[in-house]
Amino acid sequence: MQAIIKQAAKKLEPQLIEWRRDFHRHPETGWTEFRTAGKVAARLQELGYTVKIGPEAVTAADMMGVPPADQLARHMERAVAQGADAALIKGMTGGLTGVVADLICGEGPTVAVRFDMDANDIDEVQDLSHLPRREGFASVNPGAMHACGHDGHVAIGLGVAEILAGLKSQLRGSVRLIFEPGEEGSRGARAMVSAGAVTGVDYILGGHIGFQAQKTGQLICATGKFLATTKYDVTYTGRPAHAGAAPEEGRNALLAAATAALNLHAISRHGQGATRITVGMLVAGQGRNIIPANALYKMETRGETSEIDEYMAAEARRIIVAAAQMYGVEYDMIQVGGTKSGESSPDMRDRVRQIAAGMDFFEDIVDYAAFGATEDYSHFMSVVQQNGGSGTYFMIGADLAAGHHNNHFDFDEAVLAPGVELTALAVAELLR
Amino acid sequence: MQAIIKQAAKKLEPQLIEWRRDFHRHPETGWTEFRTAGKVAARLQELGYTVKIGPEAVTAADMMGVPPADQLARHMERAVAQGADAALIKGMTGGLTGVVADLICGEGPTVAVRFDMDANDIDEVQDLSHLPRREGFASVNPGAMHACGHDGHVAIGLGVAEILAGLKSQLRGSVRLIFEPGEEGSRGARAMVSAGAVTGVDYILGGHIGFQAQKTGQLICATGKFLATTKYDVTYTGRPAHAGAAPEEGRNALLAAATAALNLHAISRHGQGATRITVGMLVAGQGRNIIPANALYKMETRGETSEIDEYMAAEARRIIVAAAQMYGVEYDMIQVGGTKSGESSPDMRDRVRQIAAGMDFFEDIVDYAAFGATEDYSHFMSVVQQNGGSGTYFMIGADLAAGHHNNHFDFDEAVLAPGVELTALAVAELLR
Amino acid sequence: MQAIIKQAAKKLEPQLIEWRRDFHRHPETGWTEFRTAGKVAARLQELGYTVKIGPEAVTAADMMGVPPADQLARHMERAVAQGADAALIKGMTGGLTGVVADLICGEGPTVAVRFDMDANDIDEVQDLSHLPRREGFASVNPGAMHACGHDGHVAIGLGVAEILAGLKSQLRGSVRLIFEPGEEGSRGARAMVSAGAVTGVDYILGGHIGFQAQKTGQLICATGKFLATTKYDVTYTGRPAHAGAAPEEGRNALLAAATAALNLHAISRHGQGATRITVGMLVAGQGRNIIPANALYKMETRGETSEIDEYMAAEARRIIVAAAQMYGVEYDMIQVGGTKSGESSPDMRDRVRQIAAGMDFFEDIVDYAAFGATEDYSHFMSVVQQNGGSGTYFMIGADLAAGHHNNHFDFDEAVLAPGVELTALAVAELLR
């Protein structure tokens, strides 16, 4: 089977590049992946997968950080204008752009693979030193750019889907492909888990192009120390007043936010592991001589474990509310992101290493890397592990034109086919 | 009548000095004026006044800043040891050391005079340059000293009482003498007003030796701009924890208090008049490496009017509570002092000026001074005025050895007899 | 002379209204009053005044809160497009839009009158209930509106100039007309005083339509309790860092600004008079998960006297700098506004009252009002008084469509002619 998969992946390479470039050219940010998800869903249906979209894939009540309705509507129109199947994506109204696809191949375990689809809120650089620009596939959507490689992930996902569909008769168990919207900002996993994306899953795989593996030919088999995170947008609403004539009539939202910011940063360290707290943005007030009646701030906590992050988030919530009470202002606190911590399973790490060693592409195979940051994948993986399953997150090394989230970002497309091969092999192995 | 009063005051002078020195030698701080109040009550009974003490003079529930019970008991014992009538002062158990005495002289208005009795929490200087030490009447009570002249006020009160009792048949109306405990810290007036001290009063007089009138021969007829004030003691109780091993288990009372202190001082100014806010003392924590589980702070607000002070106090209470909530600590907030703002009545000012001009003692008679600080008398006066009465607060100039509340404080005893004369004349005039 | 002036003012009324509507239609905000100042300067030259503009009227180094150069250039072009004399206003390049005009009428005192010219940063309401819209003279300049009546003040100024020029032979002394730019935000007076606007002035007059006098027929002869003020824009520049991976590498400008805001508001009250402190706006940071490297805030202090305001401003400067040091960030602190406190002179108040009483327009003449806020006029007046002169600030009551600085603001044009009459009479009286 190994040889068949290798050959199939090789043959798919031009198609993979074409897909990747198409997605790169039409980047869609979190919860607006109408065109991407539409293309993915249509293709998976063609391949014989049972495809769930809309409320079957995403629980609306658990979506975080969703753009306003008018913006969703505009992006949906754009998706149609850029070739999406209007009838199909109608089912994604409201930003329910997740896709879950099952290929049931008889009795056996269920193996899930997660692919993330969203682009970044970045304007892609437009000079000719940038390969996507030179080759004509730079972003045509202002304010959006695939600067994290998710375009490649989706292409790999479609490649894996095709190969596994072709092997259906040889597999025992089920393949579940999860195409996640809103990975950036840790917004998508919770709502897909709620809708059942990992229910019944025994093994889960996920990966990323680049990150700690920054050279083509490198592979990191397992990643851990994913920090859990919780993200809130907070608004305070006070009462304006003339700062000279009647300051006592005001309710000062700016000072409430300033006090919150200081005291949030003073949340106690935790004896059991690393924590983070950041108020990254604060905007308050309207004029120099008016008691500021409005304030908005964006903050996040992180923790080495989900428990530690929950300690941080609980402290933060208490402070956010108390700062409002201290200044007699109204508050609105919305969770706009959040994910669990994670650690890959050693058994899966070993499997990936063994498979990679058997391929002739990877020259530098590393067992493990500590991530020390956040990936929404860890939410899926930790739920699978809690239910008795196991999982891993690998990093496929690729030469990069610039760092992730940089407007010059680009990766070596030579890694697409090996990515497909590695992933398909890992799934097939588990379903033998 | 003027001549009679002048002569009587003159004759009383040695007695006034003796009284003053006796009270000076036995100073008693707020709510522990057992000996002083006992002496006063006994003398007023002898003079034929109807005397109220204990719960009839002071409403226990409205007393503020009362020392702990064991301290009260010790001071009561000391008072007996220093010559107080044990049977009489038993009625003052619990620190109810106010005295209210009425002399009813037929139909007519009621004229009240307030005298304050308490000493300061100061150790009197013990060197021979200090007259009370040289003359043998320096404080024998450690930690207590009459450094504000209240000893002189009580002596004047007894002198006025004696003269008016002698004129009883010539007066029409009622004399009410109010001897107030706990003036320092604005603690006594509220509880005496609750017990009825100024009920039915048409005119009220009060005064002070010194303050803005710092030379013998000076008189300020009326004082205003008494600031209202509210005083709280606040304690926070958190949870200790090892600062290295498990800081997250602590509840940090020190940071709660620090946040409260900062935000209290940031209470908005008031467009309608002056305000003050002070956290004057803060003690928190027990060791360098333990999350501090305890904090105590002493604070006060002031306002140009009672309404403005109430604005400040309401803001303060909200902040005090919210700071506790912010750090998840328990709070205890006790009002330990508070008084209303005040402004003397012009009609009373004019009366005092006219009387003073008719005496041959005052060489420099000033209409008015703005106080800009707090005197618990303003609480009595503002209630009288609210009920349609009028009042004033005069300052009897006296050469001073040192400023008020200084441990070298002493005043020229030559002002005692003129003080009696002025006060008795003002009352008699109103009851003619 | 009184009759002549009354008649002349009456005759000017249609012209006054035309002028006012022209200025209303073409509002120009602080330091961009090119068209207004150009029209004023041209007219005063025609009337025979010696006119100073540009550096002769305004010292560039003392201008505060000046818009960026490109904005000044754009507004200068707009002024020409809207009819300004391009050659004349070239002399105002850089925003030097003040005008000082002298009419020398032989030996005698110098009497100055101040008129302010700038509009507010407000979009004028465009519905037909609003008279300027209905009558076709609503603002044609987006983002600018005469919502404080300065359009009326300039019209009155031109009327006064015309009448006094006609009386030249009957006057003894000098008339000085000061047309001030950038009154809003207290930005213009300092730079005009530096350039000599009130040098040699013995009497100064200024006034305002509306404010405390909100009905046509009312007049307040003198105003006092102008608060002194100082205004700063502060920026902090730190160092960004990834909030998850390496927060210790950041320099947090947001927290520096939050600490500054809190501690600024905690500046101690002043025992000698009212103070104000406001941080009215704060913007910091760029993204949730980046240590914020930038912060901007706009703040101001006020004081009952110039000394008290200087106490506040000195405290503020120390805190602003120390907060930067606390977080290791760079700071930039620019004074963008500031004026002195003020109190009208009683002799001038009496003069104005007497003149007003002799006119047949004012039905309700009030001696005095406390302003309790800031007017840049007080800067001019206090310098005149310091040099031994005297001055007053009157308020000409007018029925208002809405409050000052409201986008529905409009005033009763019936007050223009009486305004001219009152002012011209006051000047003429002093130069008789």
Place this chain on the structure above:
Amino acid sequence: MQAIIKQAAKKLEPQLIEWRRDFHRHPETGWTEFRTAGKVAARLQELGYTVKIGPEAVTAADMMGVPPADQLARHMERAVAQGADAALIKGMTGGLTGVVADLICGEGPTVAVRFDMDANDIDEVQDLSHLPRREGFASVNPGAMHACGHDGHVAIGLGVAEILAGLKSQLRGSVRLIFEPGEEGSRGARAMVSAGAVTGVDYILGGHIGFQAQKTGQLICATGKFLATTKYDVTYTGRPAHAGAAPEEGRNALLAAATAALNLHAISRHGQGATRITVGMLVAGQGRNIIPANALYKMETRGETSEIDEYMAAEARRIIVAAAQMYGVEYDMIQVGGTKSGESSPDMRDRVRQIAAGMDFFEDIVDYAAFGATEDYSHFMSVVQQNGGSGTYFMIGADLAAGHHNNHFDFDEAVLAPGVELTALAVAELLR
């Protein structure tokens, strides 16, 4: 040699217990260990060691957290009264109570052992359930108690000294015994290292009774994750002022300290490892209505590595100074403690395990424990390691009556002889 040492240790047991009880009865807190150090020095001289005390053992300029001179003098007198050799301890004047003793046994490596001598600032419980009380060796020094087992460490040190002196002819190299004062609060190591205590040392050993090894028979061979720490006492001195009359004249030390406390706790986390920050105590102000002119706080930082702690300490110093500048108060910042991080060397861990396995006392031998807190020993060890040497820190399990630093603390004396045996064996092994 193993058998000889075992036998010698066994024989010493009664003496070890006697020593331990003598030291327990006469506890001496940091830098006042005159009697203890005197007894140790005298005994080591008898045994033939070259003994350094006073400035030869401790560099005065690097001592941290030294008590005031009068207290040192009093404790020195007490030491003499309790049997210390007055002539000998004179050399320790100023609290230079460290002892360094060398036994030179020809060519070979130098092996150091560190023993800490100081007691805790605790009153020992005085009820009969407490063995030291029942057996008559409870503390006779008020405010001091050996509640951390250092009495046992000193006894072990004397036992080790005696056994190694007896084996002198069989050893090749040098023994260096370091008796450290002021371990509590991390105060002693720096000043001993400065004086050369570990200069030329190739191997270093240290240990503790109890801590993570809380049962007799347990042994932890190596300890790591000692946190580095830095400790400051900070005082702020402002200017008092009457809070009602002239608050602006004050310089508020309480608010400076409150701001410092909050902002210290807000120091950013570090991406490379754990940090701690604690302001454990704060005392400020004198009276409710006086602007507080004094503040004192005690704080500490910790870091997973010395570098991380130095980051924390540098941040802290900047904040401490800036908070003083913000409020215009003077500051005094004294380092009163501090030590480096540490990690035992694997080679030494293995040696200790092997030796322990060869004894018949330890039933439960554990390789390693993470300390997660601070021990001044890590300062000595990290310097030795930096110079190319190696070291370890073992924990000798003992049944405890109560936790460390509890006033009921007591340990099973059965561990003393095995402690001597283990330590002497480890040294002898290295010097064979």
